[in-house]
Amino acid sequence: MTPLSSNGKNSSPPWTQPGSVGLVQTQYFTFAQPPHELALESGATLGPVTLAYETYGALNAGRSNAILIVHALTGDAHIAGYHTPEDAKPGWWDEAVGPGKMYDTDRYFVICSNIIGGCQGSTGPRSINPATGRPYGLSFPVITIRDIVEAQRHLIDHLGIERLLAVVGGSMGGMQALDWAARYPDRVAACLPIATCARSSAQTIALNEVGRQAIYADPRWRRGDYYGSEPPNDGLALARMIGHITYMSDTSMREKFGRRLQTRERLGFDFETDFAVESYLRYRGGSFPNRFDANSYLYVTKAIDYFDMAADYGGDLAESFKRIKARFLVLSFTSDWLYPSYQSQEIVRALLKNGLDVTYFDIESDYGHDSFLVEVELLTEMIGSFLARVYREETRRRTRRETLARP
């Protein structure tokens, strides 16, 4: 996406800074119009389907420089840049996407796709069900990581890209990346699953279930039928607070908050906010419903819980990776207790069993699961050089093919 011209008055607003992708727009792709609905893993169908997405940089003539970045639980398509000159904040991983950055838009064509089931421009439970003319609510079908990827595959087809240079994702994004590599082995040159797992653990399911229970328990949830009335913001805020605790680590919380009091000189001996960490959680939880839909939270967490690459292979992960051809960069973080390193190592072992090209780093970091968004410098180095290598090899591969194809 080309940056739009400035109409700001500030001499150097953030979106004109070097390294920024500038002003960008979210785009929308609609497909699976009835009767050609998307067939879902559950057996249900969904259509029409809209995906929100953004692109940055330019697709090269050989269409060989496309990187698909897929997001975590509450992410969206707006990964970098600014939508308007007035935007206070850029996209959610702006440090990573732009000229000269981790995903160098001078070199690569970066696509960030929102997910189905979400609430940020793509078809989800808040969308209108064409069969009833009313929002889906709980009549929206339960979707899986596979369904999310299948919708993205339609988008990549639409963009005319036969083979992705890389599919990258952290957390739930990593699940999508793995699924892409396993089900479209010829369409993915490299796969970068970061701070993720090949099958959701009992602990992950438990934490997600408590978040869902918080939403169910909010009387405004009304079994998902709250559109047009007050949404279950208390329940959603609670779910988010639990989430935020799991994204940090004991160490990062100690360093960031410790036992510091928020606005008081001393303990209040009441149930108002005493500690800074309480204030942080209340703020983060309370603001979350402004940008996220409670039903989407239910659907997306369910997709995470259902994720198990080995389910159709009798639990044999290596077997489920059999068709994979992509090169891998697998990254985990020592203080991530939501997706502990052993889960990435399980992925690495199963890839190695299949003789695949795997680079793995267990990165020493105190930021817990959030590390994958915070450790920008280290990731820029690792991911940047890995992508450069893959791009070199892919270019050589294509040149060889073209040479061979010449009469």
Place this chain on the structure above:
Amino acid sequence: MTPLSSNGKNSSPPWTQPGSVGLVQTQYFTFAQPPHELALESGATLGPVTLAYETYGALNAGRSNAILIVHALTGDAHIAGYHTPEDAKPGWWDEAVGPGKMYDTDRYFVICSNIIGGCQGSTGPRSINPATGRPYGLSFPVITIRDIVEAQRHLIDHLGIERLLAVVGGSMGGMQALDWAARYPDRVAACLPIATCARSSAQTIALNEVGRQAIYADPRWRRGDYYGSEPPNDGLALARMIGHITYMSDTSMREKFGRRLQTRERLGFDFETDFAVESYLRYRGGSFPNRFDANSYLYVTKAIDYFDMAADYGGDLAESFKRIKARFLVLSFTSDWLYPSYQSQEIVRALLKNGLDVTYFDIESDYGHDSFLVEVELLTEMIGSFLARVYREETRRRTRRETLARP
């Protein structure tokens, strides 16, 4: 407490088994009658105060064999034995208290005291406020670990015990044990803080705050004024679910539940219970309000959050331990992420700095925070021999004193 005679028809009901303390009764001690109310750390006063407690074994003539066991967040005075022949379950740590057990009632006089602020026979927010004739609700004063211990000290005085052989507690019980040792150095021969800390961490506060927010968000909570109407069971159940996740470990959850489905053959693609771990949490959460009061959950978690031994000593833990004389057995568990081992090690370092007699074990266990209740065999060995040593030394000390005192 002497076991009552049997009236059961079963030839060998559980309470007649060797090792069981048999049939027991909860006792109640009321003190701090106005105008002699208990002065609380907040500056408020509370009275009258009732403590529920149970005792097992017999106090010896020298009154030198008394062990005070103090409980965690949701525990009660009923640690061992059965209240009635019909009871399906014994007290909450029955494996540990009885003839020949970890706390050998053939040898020691074991006291288990409930806490103020609780809801299981002791004065708490559900109790009647004598000033209004109605339940306290949120007019109950915010209490601290120090206040809880101060109430117990009145009980120990009432029982005529000048010096406790040991104060023992796991989790929040460990906080009470530390406070006992620090504020009554001459009245505690040995202190056993297990799976605990000397100051609550940001992560602990965060987890407790989310539990409280779950209760606040339940519309039936009504700012604590729900006695006589429907209690906020949904909120309390949610708080308990979060708690249960923190009491286990990733490993113990994987081993206990994994991705096992509960009653279904395959995924349901709906929002009913799919996984065994979901069913476990729903059950544990759902049954908790039968035995616990939501307001008590608020007060007791607040007491945990406020706990900081070093607060009055400019953060210097060793300084705050300066008056301590007790021998220590400190225990932590490698998989406990709620009270990680480094927190026990912080206690140990501060004790050693004061030249105290400290034994410390970091026990290799997969059961997470629950380990302190689960690893009975190992604890019986460690605690049993430690108590035997202390009892020997105490007996020698008293004999020496008596000899010296003779004319």
